[in-house]
Amino acid sequence: DTGVSQDPRHKITKRGQNVTFRCDPISEHNRLYWYRQTLGQGPEFLTYFQNEAQLEKSRLLSDRFSAERPKGSFSTLEIQRTEQGDSAMYLCASSPGQSTGELFFGEGSRLTVL
Amino acid sequence: EDQVTQSPEALRLQEGESSSLNCSYTVSGLRGLFWYRQDPGKGPEFLFTLYSAGEEKEKERLKATLTKKESFLHITAPKPEDSATYLCAVQAGGFQKLVFGTGTRLLVSP
Numbered sequence: 001d002t003g004v005s006q007d008p009r010h011k012i013t014k015r016g017q018n019v020t021f022r023c024d025p026i027s028e029h030n031r032l033y034w035y036r037q038t039l040g041q042g043p044e045f046l047t048y049f050q051n052e053a054q055l056e057k058s059r060l061l062s063d064r065f066s067a068e069r070p071k072g073s074f075s076t077l078e079i080q081r082t083e084q085g086d087s088a089m090y091l092c093a094s095s096p097g098q099s100t101g102e103l104f105f106g107e108g109s110r111l112t113v114l
Numbered sequence: 115e116d117q118v119t120q121s122p123e124a125l126r127l128q129e130g131e132s133s134s135l136n137c138s139y140t141v142s143g144l145r146g147l148f149w150y151r152q153d154p155g156k157g158p159e160f161l162f163t164l165y166s167a168g169e170e171k172e173k174e175r176l177k178a179t180l181t182k183k184e185s186f187l188h189i190t191a192p193k194p195e196d197s198a199t200y201l202c203a204v205q206a207g208g209f210q211k212l213v214f215g216t217g218t219r220l221l222v223s224p
Contacts, residue, residue, distance in 0.1 A: 004157070031210070042118075042201050042214030043158065056210055091157050101146045101205050101212060105157030 002026060004106035006092050012112045013082055020078045021109040025094030032075050033103060034067055035091040043091055049075060050097075082113045116141045118215035120202050126221045127192055135187040135218045137202030147185050148212060149178050150201040158201055192222045 005024040013019050025032050030051050035043035046065070048056040051072035064082075069075040079086055089110050093103035119138045127133055139147065146165050150158035162171040164180040171178045175196065177188040187200055199219045203212040 033210070040216065042203070042216050043212075045211035045213070048210045058211070093157070101148045101163050101203070102160045103158075103212070105159070107155070107157050 004092055004094055004104055006090075006106040006109050008109060009107065010110045010112075012114065014114050015084060016081055018078065018080045019082055019111060020076055021090050021092075021111075023075045023077070023092030023106060025074070025092070026104055027073075028096060029094035029104070030072065030097050031095045032069055033093040033095075034075070034077050035093065035105075037089045037091055037108070038087075046077070046090075079111075082111075084113050087111055087113045116204060116206055116213045118202055118204055118213055120200075120215035120218050122218060123216070124219040124221070126223065127189075129193055129222055129224050130191045132188070132190045132192070134189070135200055135220070137185040137187070137215060138183060139185070139202070139204045140183075141204045141206050141213070143207035145205040145207045145209075147180055148203045148205070149176075149185070149187055150203065150214075152199045152201055152217065161200075189220070192220075194222045194224050196220065197222045 007022045032049045034046040037043045047067045049069040052069050064080045067077045089108040091108045093105040095103050117140045121136045149161040152158045162178040167182045169180050175190050179186050199217040201217045203214040
């Protein structure tokens with residue numbers, strides 16, 4: 001399968017713990033995005049990378065959230081000191097350099113904070 | 115602030131019963147309007163991009179149209195496999211982020 005891969009698919013954690021999600025984009029795509037989606041809502045933008053550079057970051061992304069894409073390939077999204085409000089589906093997407101808006105999404109990582 | 119409103123929230127159709135989904139938007143300098151399909155437990159799947167008023171795109175039983183204030187997704191003679199949530203999103207000029215609406219949940223009964 002050559003689509004966007006996310007790991008883990010499901011994560012249950014206790015409030016206050018740190019969690020990390022990994023995204024492997026489609027190999028020839030240099031753009032990578034993170035979105036968050038809660039039940040009944042559309043995806044909400046978190047951050048965008050072009051190669052290894054983080055070029056856009058939502059104002060909604062608190063200091064507890066950090067994302068990296070160290071070699072311009074896979075990316076990680078870390079949430080520190082999780083809160084119950086962080087419970088959501090975290091979606092990763094990628095796109096080729098010439099594309100605008102046509103994103104290829106992974107199946108997401110579902111986070112439940114108890 | 116860029117905003118997308120979709121209606122109805124949910125729509126139930128009989129197989130073969132055509133209908134339309136609406137997406138109203140406000141955006142500073144529209145760069146593109148996008149339609150995605152999302153099945154339960156899956157990530158969204160790209161359907162169409164529309165760039166300017168008057169533009170239309172078609173794919174099988176789906177047709178998307180765009181005006182200066184809204185977009186419509188027309189579904190002709192739907193089948194049960196068209197059941198999904200349909201998401202509309204806009205992109206403002208100069209930015210990569212997409213602003214999504216809350217979606218329309220479509221259920222097509224045989």
